[in-house]
Amino acid sequence: MSLDAVLSRIDETLPQSLERLMELLRIPSISTDPAFAPDCARAAEWLVEDLKSLGFAARAAATPGHPMVVGHGGAGDRHILFYGHYDVQPVDPLELWDRNPFDPALEDTAKGRVIRARGASDDKGQLMTFLEACRAWKHVHGNLPGRLTIFLEGEEESGSPSLVPFLEANRAELSCDLALICDTGLFESATPAITTMLRGLAKAEFTLHAASRDLHSGMYGGLARNPLHVLTKILSGLHDDQGRVQVPGFYDDVTELPDALRAQWQNLAFDHAGYLGDVGLSVPAGEADRTPLEMIWSRPTAEVNGLWGGYTGAGFKTVLPAEAHAKVSFRLVSDQDPAKVLTAFRAWAEAQLPADCRIEWHDGIEGAGASVMAITDPAFEAARAALTEEWNRPAAFVGAGGSIPVAGYFKTILGMDAMLIGFGRDDDQIHSPNEKYNLESFHKGIRSWARILARIA
Numbered sequence: 001m002s003l004d005a006v007l008s009r010i011d012e013t014l015p016q017s018l019e020r021l022m023e024l025l026r027i028p029s030i031s032t033d034p035a036f037a038p039d040c041a042r043a044a045e046w047l048v049e050d051l052k053s054l055g056f057a058a059r060a061a062a063t064p065g066h067p068m069v070v071g072h073g074g075a076g077d078r079h080i081l082f083y084g085h086y087d088v089q090p091v092d093p094l095e096l097w098d099r100n101p102f103d104p105a106l107e108d109t110a111k112g113r114v115i116r117a118r119g120a121s122d123d124k125g126q127l128m129t130f131l132e133a134c135r136a137w138k139h140v141h142g143n144l145p146g147r148l149t150i151f152l153e154g155e156e157e158s159g160s161p162s163l164v165p166f167l168e169a170n171r172a173e174l175s176c177d178l179a180l181i182c183d184t185g186l187f188e189s190a191t192p193a194i195t196t197m198l199r200g201l202a203k204a205e206f207t208l209h210a211a212s213r214d215l216h217s218g219m220y221g222g223l224a225r226n227p228l229h230v231l232t233k234i235l236s237g238l239h240d241d242q243g244r245v246q247v248p249g250f251y252d253d254v255t256e257l258p259d260a261l262r263a264q265w266q267n268l269a270f271d272h273a274g275y276l277g278d279v280g281l282s283v284p285a286g287e288a289d290r291t292p293l294e295m296i297w298s299r300p301t302a303e304v305n306g307l308w309g310g311y312t313g314a315g316f317k318t319v320l321p322a323e324a325h326a327k328v329s330f331r332l333v334s335d336q337d338p339a340k341v342l343t344a345f346r347a348w349a350e351a352q353l354p355a356d357c358r359i360e361w362h363d364g365i366e367g368a369g370a371s372v373m374a375i376t377d378p379a380f381e382a383a384r385a386a387l388t389e390e391w392n393r394p395a396a397f398v399g400a401g402g403s404i405p406v407a408g409y410f411k412t413i414l415g416m417d418a419m420l421i422g423f424g425r426d427d428d429q430i431h432s433p434n435e436k437y438n439l440e441s442f443h444k445g446i447r448s449w450a451r452i453l454a455r456i457a
Contacts, residue, residue, distance in 0.1 A: 002140065003454045009136040010446050017132040017446065018106075018115070018439075020050070024086070024124050025104040025117040031066055031087035032158035040066040040154050043086045047152055054134055055144060061170075063162035066154030070173070074144030078379075080457055081149040081176040081416070083406060084127030084183065085156035088119035089431045096433035106439065111427075113439040120437035122430035126182040126422055127152060129445030136450060145450075146457025149176055153406070156183075160405065167413045175414045178379055178456075181407060184400070185424030186441075187268060192387035192395040192448070195420035196375050197298060200332035201403050202342050202367030206349075207360045208234075208324045214310075215320040225356050227324040228309045234352050235326060238302050243287040245302045247348045253335040257298050261375075264396055265293045297399025301331040302345075330367075331401070338367025371408045373417040379456045383419055386451035390444055423448070 010017075029043035030036040044060040044067040051058035051071040058071035066087060091101040099105065104117030115125060137145040151174060155162055167174060187193040210227040211220075240246055257265075272292035276282055286295045295301075309324030311317035330341050342365045350359055373380070375397060387395035400420075407418045423445035429435045 003451065005140045006133075006136050006450045006454075007447055009140050010132070010443075010450060013136065014443055014446075017128070017135075018442070020132070021115070021120075021125060021128045021442070022104045022117075024128065025115075025119055026102055028102045029087050029119070029154070030090050030157075031155050033090060037066065040087060044069050044152075044154055047086060050131060051150055054131070054138055056148075056150060058150070061166070063155075063166055065158075065162045068154065068162070068166055069150065069152035070170075071150040072148070073150075074146050074148045074457075076146035076457055078178065078457060079147045079149065079176040081151055081174065081179045081410075082130050083151050083153070083179060083181045083410075083418075084130070085123045085153040086127065087154045087157045088122070088124070089157050091118050091433070093433065098434055101433075101435070107436070109436075111438070114436040115439060115442065116434065116436045118435055120435050121424045121428035121441075122435065123156070123183050125437035125442055126424065126445070129423065129442060130180070130182055130449050132446045133449035133453060136446070137453065145453040148457070149174065156406070163406065164409060164413070167409055171414060176416055178377070179407075179410045179414075179416050179418035180452075181404070181418050181420045182422050182445075183404065184420045184422035185426070185428070186422075187396060187398055188270070189425040189427065191268065191393060192391040192423075193398045193421075194380065194384055194387070194395065195400050195404075196373040196380065196397045197333070197399040198371040198404050198407055198420075199297075199300070199399075199401060200336065200338060200368045200370040200408070202330045202332060202338035203327070203363065204329070204342055204345060205327045205362040206325070207362065208326075208353075209322065209358050209360060210356060211320070211322045214322050217318040217320050220320055224320055225354060226320050227357065228321060230354060230357055231307070231309070231324040231326060234349055235304055235307070235328070237352070238304070238328075242289070243285060245300070247302070247341070247345050249344050250300065250302075250341065253337065253340075254300060255334040257294060261397060262291075262294070265297070265398070266291070267394075268293065268396055268398075293399075296401040298333055300333045300336060303329050303331075305329050331403075332367070333370045334372065336370065338369060339365045342367065368403060368405060368408055371404075371411055371418075373419070377417065380419060382455040383421065383452045386455050387421070387448055390448045390451055421448070421452070 027043040029040045047069045048058045056071035056073035060067040101118035208227045208231045210225040270293050306327035310321035384395045423441035
């Protein structure tokens with residue numbers, strides 16, 4: 001079948017594709033605010049009707065929260081699921097927007113034409129690149145480019161409370177051979193990328209108790225235990241001088257990066273000096289024997305996210321506090337188990353407690369493990385070749401320092417790997433005022449999906 005004809009159709013009908021996106025962007029589908037629940041339902045119905053126009057059997061499936069949009073269509077040997085989300089972040093503070101966030105418009109900027117609106121990049125513009133690729137394919141060939149399931153969520157920006165129950169209840173319907181997720185971006189705003197590993201997350205919040213009440217430092221200082229001293233001593237020992245985490249067994253389930261992938265990351269020529277310079281820093285911290293990209297994509301971390309105790313108001317109060325508090329989180333990789341890591345951390349911290357001190361843990365032992373995709377699946381290299389062709393520069397397999405929970409759920413609940421392919425840019429200002437999506441990202445995103453589907457579906 002002719003891919004060139006599909007690509008030509010995409011180019012010719014870009015104005016119509018853009019107007020459909022604008023129509024969806026006008027719907028204020030803010031999921032976290034109950035006042036916008038009717039708008040979330042309206043966005044779901046809009047997508048259902050659009051999918052039906054493409055030949056999908058589609059429905060808006062009710063949940064305790066906002067609807068899930070599910071569509072099935074096409075035929076082929078390999079069953080592929082595409083995931084996106086139609087809900088958006090709140091727009092506050094509204095006064096910092098240069099225009100109505102739900103009155104989308106094309107704007108000329110120093111970096112090219114952009115689509116300006118809430119949800120333009122996260123995630124309506126991204127999900128519509130896939131639907132528009134299917135639309136062009138259907139027009140040219142009379143059918144969809146393979147056996148496809150479309151799954152669009154309405155609660156991603158509000159914690160996805162209905163997602164896991166829905167996946168579990170609809171496991172048979174949604175289980176496919178491979179998932180495609182369009183909620184990521186270009187590497188350094190220029191290089192097309194497929195995210196193949198995501199770090200997991202485990203969190204611990206606790207209080208270190210000492211005396212039964214706050215103490216006068218003149219009467220008790222030097223004699224009584226100060227829980228702030230104890231806590232900071234424990235946390236200061238979390239890393240050694242080389243940046244390695246000192247919790248016993250922490251690295252037991254961490255696998256080394258394959259040489260081929262490490263070489264590919266090196267070829268990206270990541271500007272870590274600029275990356276740190278943007279936030280007023282200059283010297284990399286962390287494990288001394290690792291490259292910057294390794295540290296943010298494929299190495300685990302232990303971070304103190306909050307630390308407080310005693311008097312913190314204006315002026316001075318000479319007090320020995322009765323308690324001190326901390327929040328510590330771990331980014332996990334490879335096969336690290338959140339429960340195992342947190343259990344080891346608790347035991348390590350408690351083993352260092354002096355007499356008269358105890359730790360109260362405020363949350364359960366829970367978290368999410370890392371997601372590592374099987375890039376030995378030929379579809380991954382096929383998709384990378386397709387992206388390279390479209391963007392005229394070598395596409396890369398990359399990692400992500402943060403977590404995208406749905407990718408992990410697809411693996412643990414539905415038993416399938418995911419390719420995370422997106423066309424957002426670092427300056428899209430997602431979650432912030434004046435969010436935008438480059439017109440080039442939208443246009444070439446549609447063309448990219450057409451190329452990818454031609455190779456894998």
